[in-house]
Amino acid sequence: MGIHHVTAIAREPQRNLDFYAGTLGMRLVKLTINYDDPGTYHFYYGDELGRPGSLLTFFPWTGGRPGRQGTGQINGIGLGVPPASLGYWIERLLSRGVKYEGPTRRFDEQVLAFHDPDGLMVEVIATSRVAAITGWADGPVPAEHAVRGVNSVTIWEDGDAGSAGFLTGTMGFRPLAEDGNRFRFESGQDGLGTLVDLRRTPGFWRGDDGVGTVHHVAFRARDDAEQKARRDEITGAGVAVTEVRDRTYFRSIYFREPGGVLFEIATEGPGFTLDETAAELGTTLQLPARYEPMRPRLEVALPPLRLPHAEVFEE
16 A cells, blocks of 8 residues: 555645745646645646656745644655666756755664755655656656656654554554654555555654644545455454545545544546546546536635646646
């Protein structure tokens, strides 16, 4: 059960677009709204088609309060790039004025760590796990160096909060390696979204949701049947799980793991070409049917955007 997507909280929509579609060169594959808060955008960034595992998404809450990074949270989103692209990313971050740490070696990978404009912890990870995945050919970053998607996430927990046992006993991960206070778990030996790290920080303060923090991580289910089976298994373990929620491009259930991180299980389909062609992805505001009558009001209320097109972010 690999990662489907990671969702975080930003503040200014345009600044978020400029950083992730511009500086990091990811494709905006869907421009929609937060279904639970329709006055807020929901941005989806990913590969050419927004395949599960490539997706990083944001709720940009203009005027939102800052969050506090701590335990019970994901603090570290690892974006996978090819090993030969490390030098390119050092030069790109330098040229864009992004302060970074590294490269440092973590297990068998080279890592560049930095913060996005809202303080979110992001990493570019040079890893052989992306070897079979091609980069987006029409973006501002050359395809051979492009971000392939989410390689890993890092959960901070206050000592042994039970997250390790939940990952292995319920979520289908297996222990892979450990280094000091960092414990690595994997759901597969290659491809994107196969790694979850636990970083144990006893006595560290508890995290608080807000701008600059991760809201949740979603894991993949092939279809509705697999999602239902996982839901039955999780509820059988005594964990409270939501009903299935239709997110148009996938269906979701939500629950919290023992350390407090919000987990989601999302189906792989129907996918982002449901209402746009592959060429049109991310070019217009898409609304679910129940909000379509509100379109005129929402388009006035939502902040105006300069959408990412190749000519805007060309080198």
